[in-house]
Amino acid sequence: EAGVAQSPRYKIIEKRQSVAFWCNPISGHATLYWYQQILGQGPKLLIQFQNNGVVDDSQLPKDRFSAERLKGVDSTLKIQPAKLEDSAVYLCASSPALAGGETQYFGPGTRLLVL
Amino acid sequence: AQKITQTQPGMFVQEKEAVTLDCTYDTSDPSYGLFWYKQPSSGEMIFLIYQGSYDQQNATEGRYSLNFQKARKSANLVISASQLGDSAMYFCAMRESGTSYGKLTFGQGTILTVHP
Numbered sequence: 001e002a003g004v005a006q007s008p009r010y011k012i013i014e015k016r017q018s019v020a021f022w023c024n025p026i027s028g029h030a031t032l033y034w035y036q037q038i039l040g041q042g043p044k045l046l047i048q049f050q051n052n053g054v055v056d057d058s059q060l061p062k063d064r065f066s067a068e069r070l071k072g073v074d075s076t077l078k079i080q081p082a083k084l085e086d087s088a089v090y091l092c093a094s095s096p097a098l099a100g101g102e103t104q105y106f107g108p109g110t111r112l113l114v115l
Numbered sequence: 116a117q118k119i120t121q122t123q124p125g126m127f128v129q130e131k132e133a134v135t136l137d138c139t140y141d142t143s144d145p146s147y148g149l150f151w152y153k154q155p156s157s158g159e160m161i162f163l164i165y166q167g168s169y170d171q172q173n174a175t176e177g178r179y180s181l182n183f184q185k186a187r188k189s190a191n192l193v194i195s196a197s198q199l200g201d202s203a204m205y206f207c208a209m210r211e212s213g214t215s216y217g218k219l220t221f222g223q224g225t226i227l228t229v230h231p
Contacts, residue, residue, distance in 0.1 A: 031217055042119070042206050042221025043160070056218055089158055095217065103150070104219060106160035 002026065004107030006092050012113045018080035021110045025074070025094030031055075032069055033104060034077050035091040043091055049075065079112075087114045118142065119207055119222035127228050128197045135182070136192040136225050138207030146212045149190040150219065151181065154204040163205075166190060197229045 005024040013019050025032050031050050035043035046065065048056040051072040060067070064083070069075040079086055089111050093104040120139045128134040140149065151163040166174045166181045174181045182191040194201055204226050208219040 033217070033219075040223075042208070042224055043219075044221070045218045048217055091158075091160060093160070103162050103165060104217075105162060106152075109158040111158065 004092055004094055004105055006090075006107035006110055008110060009108060010111045010113075012115065013082055014115050015084055016081040018078065019082055019112065020076050020078045021090050021092075021112075023075045023077070023092030023107060025092070026105055028096065029094035029105075030072070030097050031095045031102075032075050033093040033095075034067055034075070035093065037089040037091055037109070039088070046077070046090075082112075082114045084114050087112055117222075118220045119209055121207055121222035121225050123225045124223075125226045125228070127230060128194075130199060130229055130231050131196055133193060133195045134197055134227065136194070136205050136207075136227065138190045138192065138222060140188050140190060140207075140209050142188075142209065142211055144211040148210045149181070149183070150208040150210070151179070151190075151192045152206045152208060152221075153201075154206060154224070156203070160206070164192065194227075199229050199231060202227060202229045 007022050033048050034046045036046050037043040046060045047067045049069040052069045067077045089109040091106050091109045093106045095102040095104045118141050147168045149166045153161045153163055164174050164176045164179045164181050166183045173183050178195045180193045204224045206224045207222045210219050
């Protein structure tokens with residue numbers, strides 16, 4: 001079974017530029033998560049989708065970050081404009097559903113460096 | 116207050132020995148789940164083990180076991196017979212029920228180094 005796919009793996013941009021990340025979850029997984037992991041810290045949830053609806057985006061900086069999950073499958077996360085403090089690893093995860101003890105499975109992440 | 120606390124920034128262990136990574140948590144939710152993930156230098160988060168708050172027995176998965184002490188709110192990970200490939204960052208995480216069910220809250224992590 002294929003795991004969670006993410007691209008690109010690495011991205012270097014200058015501040016004020018825009019950037020987009022793509023995630024394809026495990027086939028059949030209804031729930032998709034985007035986490036931000038700053039160096040030396042644990043991941044922090046940015047946004048959670050159930051199918052194509054947003055369940056939780058309380059920690060998403062909505063003035064610059066946006067995310068969508070059209071058709072309830074793959075998802076894109078965009079930053080516009082980027083700031084220096086956005087340098088981090090962006091992890092995508094998926095799980096079968098919200099209910100029960102389902103485990104979240106993570107992709108390899110996208111490492112973003114903002115100069 | 117921190118929901119997940121990992122007090123050991125770094126741990127060292129000799130190959131083939133056992134090691135315990137500490138994790139304490141804080142929640143008033145009666146229903147919650149505790150997870151451990153491994154993050155090697157490649158960056159991917161690898162699921163290791165899960166413990167539900169109502170589970171009567173400690174979880175085990177191969178060389179990994181979770182020492183769950185509910186009254187102390189601790190969920191320590193025990194790795195038996197350490198291998199060189201176990202060198203990585205380890206994260207403890209908690210999922211609570213409620214409006215953000217599914218969301219994981221992570222600790223700061225512990226870097227484990229296995230010496231030959």
